[in-house]
Each structure stands twice: as C-alpha cells, then as structure tokens.
C-alpha cells in the first residue's frame with residue numbers, strides 16, 4: 001500500500017505582525033538606539049548616555065533625552081544633536097495628538113446633525 005498525494009497542502013498561513021506604536025522594546029522607536037532594554041515585563045530601560053534606569057512607556061525616554069523635565073529627569077549626558085532630534089519628535093507627537101483630538105471632535109459634531 002503506497003499512499004500518494006501527500007504534500008499537496010504545504011502552504012502556510014500568513015503571519016500577521018502587529019507593531020504597536022510606542023510599545024516598549026519596539027525597535028522602530030526613535031529612542032531605541034539610545035536605550036538598553038533591561039526587562040520587557042516590567043518595562044525597565046536604561047539610558048545609554050547617563051545610565052539612568054527607569055520604568056515606563058517609551059515617551060518618557062524621549063522626554064528624558066529631550067530634557068523637558070516632564071515625568072522624568074533630564075539627561076545630562078545626551079549629545080546636543082540627539083537632544084534636538086528628541087525635542088523635534090516630541091513636537092511631532094503633540095501635533096499628531098492634536099490631529100486625533102480634532103478628528104474626534106469633528107465626528108462628535110457630525111453626530112449632532
């Protein structure tokens with residue numbers, strides 16, 4: 001008895017990779033080259049410049065490097081060009097957030113009519 005017809009269904013299901021924006025450990029995050037991820041579960045990261053260790057979302061690292069002093073202490077070792085880049089990114093984040101808010105308001109207004 002020889003079985004034939006094996007291997008006709010060898011196509012694999014497509015794998016969907018969901019990349020969450022601002023997720024910790026996200027290698028596409030602009031702060032990634034300047035941080036060391038110590039623990040994914042507790043979201044512990046270390047600044048490569050001043051070796052400060054803190055936990056929390058990736059935006060805190062941006063504020064640390066940009067030196068805004070918001071939610072987190074400013075980095076004293078960050079090179080000026082990196083600092084400038086982070087300040088620029090925070091500006092973009094703010095614009096993006098405002099656009100989302102505006103869109104939401106528009107939807108709410110549309111629902112009134």
Ligand SMILES: [Zn+2]
Pocket residue numbers: 047048049050051052064074075076077078
């Ligand atoms: Zn630092």
